[in-house]
Amino acid sequence: MTVSKASTDVLSDRLASTLERFRDGQVTGLARAISVVENERPGFQELLHEIVSPGPSAARVGFTGPPGAGKSSLVAAVATAYRAAEERVGIVAVDPTSPYSGGALLGDRIRMNEIATDPGIFIRSMATRGSLGGLAATTKEVADLMDGFGFDRVVVETVGVGQTELEITAAADTVVVVLVPESGDSIQAMKAGLMEIADVFVVNKADRPGAARLVKELRHALQFRPGHGVKPAPEREVDGWTIPVLQTNAIEGDGVPDLLGAIDAHRAWMDRSGELDRRRRERAGGRIRDVVERDLRRTAWRTPEALTLLERGVEGIAGGSETPYSVARQILAALLR
């Protein structure tokens, strides 16, 4: 394996030129590096190795929630505020790939038109391409690229999610879960999914009826009612972070300053408590597993012996002499030899 000692001289000429433009701060270099990673082109891991080696430095915020909750509009509002503070912002927005055609309509930029030409903002749309966790397979790595490019903030927006698409936790330091007043009915069901990953809750479109009720229900569900005799759940107490439940109206900008404050407060708490370090370690561990599994999968089905055993195994199963398990055992034995 060349990965561990990769350096520019193992990159192809084209990748070396991409890396050079990337390091020179050219947006075309970043754009192309993202394509190389997204398409898992030969050498993409070596390229990532070069770029991510200094480790993470940007503040990474993830926005997730059901379709139509206003995630893109909130991201645009937040990015606008960061720009006003002269921070540079990278945004990755994910939309679904059709399981039928393989195509995708990526429409998150529509909500971000006002910031589209700001040179301090870079927006990239990604299609899920079959991934089910709310992100595309390489969204986390694209966030790494943006971090490596030098953005102060990296904002990741998931597809519209249901209850169990929780991969955003592996891509962001701070997770904002965006709901709308109409989400109220499904609060019960969300308890074992989205509810557990929020660092900050936002009820967007708060000018609509039911917003205050949802805020109350969320606070209740979080068991944070100081002074009402209900104690916070023990884990939360240890964590030392009180999950805020905020109301916003992204289009009008109402509540956005509170959201910015909550994101920064969460960040400060993570720094103080060691939580940031803990999350980054967890992420690094997860990333190593991802890369090993991805490589194992590729290696497996590019090994002629494994393919031969697979073909022979299919015949064996048809003839009644093998099962998928006995064939898999033979293949694994051959690969690990």
Added chain:
Amino acid sequence: MSDERKIRVLVAKPGLDGHDRGAKVIASSFRDAGFEVIYTGLHQTPEMIVSAAVQEDVDVVAMSVLSGAHMTLFPRVQELLGEAGVDHVLLTGGGIIPEEDVAALEAQGIGRLFGPGTPTSEAIAYVREWFAAQQSA
């Protein structure tokens, strides 16, 4: 693997007219053809279009122009793409564009421009063929 690479297309609607039905029809057709389509909505300036094309690293920019400003918009986007160092993108489009203008724009290096009534399959085939030629080049 490279032959399975998704074709990324920016469908852009520049200018002041608010007729985006054509852009939406072509965006949906491209999606159903298996392309990844970035749609940015109405009233895009050439600067916005080029900025999106660069950041999204698209293969194709497809503009829908119904306002009559095609003789300004297509060359302007082409010029800005060049300034941004983007030389691998197909700039194509459609709209109400007289034949002599189509010829003039194509002579300036703009890709094919499709008029009203074109079957979407024709535009899809054109993009696919262009992409295949690029890949093998």
